[in-house]
Amino acid sequence: MTAQVEREATIFSHKGNRIITEDRTISVISKVEEPLIVVLDNVASEKECDRIITTSQDRLERSRIGQARETNEMRTSSGMFFEENENTLIHRMERRLSAIMNVPIEHAEGLQVLRYQPGQEYKPHHDYFKQSDNNRISTIVLYLNDVEEGGETLFPHLGLSVTPKKGMAVYFEYFYQDALLNEKTLHSGNPVVQGEKWVATQWMRRKPVR
Numbered sequence: 001m002t003a004q005v006e007r008e009a010t011i012f013s014h015k016g017n018r019i020i021t022e023d024r025t026i027s028v029i030s031k032v033e034e035p036l037i038v039v040l041d042n043v044a045s046e047k048e049c050d051r052i053i054t055t056s057q058d059r060l061e062r063s064r065i066g067q068a069r070e071t072n073e074m075r076t077s078s079g080m081f082f083e084e085n086e087n088t089l090i091h092r093m094e095r096r097l098s099a100i101m102n103v104p105i106e107h108a109e110g111l112q113v114l115r116y117q118p119g120q121e122y123k124p125h126h127d128y129f130k131q132s133d134n135n136r137i138s139t140i141v142l143y144l145n146d147v148e149e150g151g152e153t154l155f156p157h158l159g160l161s162v163t164p165k166k167g168m169a170v171y172f173e174y175f176y177q178d179a180l181l182n183e184k185t186l187h188s189g190n191p192v193v194q195g196e197k198w199v200a201t202q203w204m205r206r207k208p209v210r
């Protein structure tokens with residue numbers, strides 16, 4: 001006898017092991033089914049990763065947290081946001097990430113870049129806000145470089161640790177009816193031990209923002 005597993009519908013609805021976008025074929029590497037976490041390879045080329053780093057590095061500031069945009073010890077990295085559709089590369093990345101996430105680009109916040117130096121981290125958090133009339137619904141974190149030691153994205157409730165690798169990404173969503181599933185997407189950026197860690201994060205909102 002096979003047990004029927006009833007799962008809530010997800011935003012991410014790609015079938016098969018590949019996602020074909022207008023300019024790139026992305027591979028599914030690993031999955032947690034509920035809440036859905038997907039590790040993806042070949043999301044960006046080495047050149048695209050390098051260019052996102054070089055075009056953001058002069059604009060980094062100490063990261064700010066939450067809707068009040070305060071600095072605190074939760075997130076010790078430095079970061080910046082690209083303007084929506086800022087240049088050809090950013091627009092291409094936004095289109096590709098929107099296709100992977102299966103949410104129209106109008107729902108996309110500006111792409112965020114974070115740089116962590118040794119000892120820097122992002123403590124466990126949810127990406128959605130406690131209260132918002134246009135809350136975030138999903139996230140993709142694109143790894144822009146290889147990290148020598150540390151810097152994993154850790155989902156403590158799921159026992160899942162994702163090691164940064166240039167061009168790969170981790171996707172997750174938290175738009176479930178069942179609040180417990182959303183809460184299980186708690187995650188952290190573990191302290192970097194050696195090297196630097198660069199990521200680009202795309203957040204999607206429930207309603208259009210642009």
Ligand SMILES: O=C(O)CCC(=O)C(=O)O
Nearest residue numbers: 141152153188189199201
């Ligand atoms: O740096 C990471 O691995 C996670 C980043 C993150 O959680 C975020 O940008 O919301």
Ligand SMILES: [Fe+2]
Nearest residue numbers: 125126127187
């Ligand atoms: Fe996060």
